[in-house]
Amino acid sequence: MVEMVLAEGNIDYQLREIDILKNEHRSTEFLKINPFGWVPALITAEGVALYETHAINLYLSERHQLVHLAPRADETERGLFLSGLFTICDDLEPVMKRYYYPHRFSLNDADIPRVKQIALNDALDCLKVIDGRLSENGPYHLGDRFSLVDLSLSYWVALIYYLDVLKPFAAIRQCMNLVMSRPKLQPMFEYQIEWNKESLQSAKAPWSML
């Protein structure tokens, strides 16, 4: 998601890939950058190590004055923007992580399908509310104005795109199609959707081993 923001903002950066399947996110070297051991992290031009995806995205938008991604503090849309963004990171993301790492929420492998199903149901409940808000005042979270909130929502929804569970959510699909048609984002989303489809249809998703 951070790479999408860097692309949208035409920001120069150097990418250093951390392979979570090889546990590189828990290496001594990486823990000096993010002691919590999650990717992504960003080292600023001044050498400050930042972590937490949405914090990094907000930082980049504000630091590079990408007002098309994040309304300024004095703009009317700022409140709605923050509430939309925090809904994605506080409500949708933890549920999606439960869906992707179900074994972390169960002591018994036999329970995994149920843990996943409950997580998916919770995700769909959350999407239903978001869909209602978008259908009242869309096509974006801020009406006609695209922002980071739409990008974040689309990123997470892209992970369950292959499941075909989005049919009832016309407003979310419309928002996502608009986001995915942005020239810089389109190839990134196509890659994301395809990658998820392939890895999740395999017998065992690679990250379920983590």
Ligand SMILES: N[C@@H](CCC(=O)N[C@@H](CS)C(=O)NCC(=O)O)C(=O)O
């Ligand atoms: N709250 C963190 C969570 C980041 C996160 O969950 N990253 C995943 C990859 S997308 C990760 O590091 N997974 C490795 C693991 O769970 O062991 C953020 O928003 O940046």
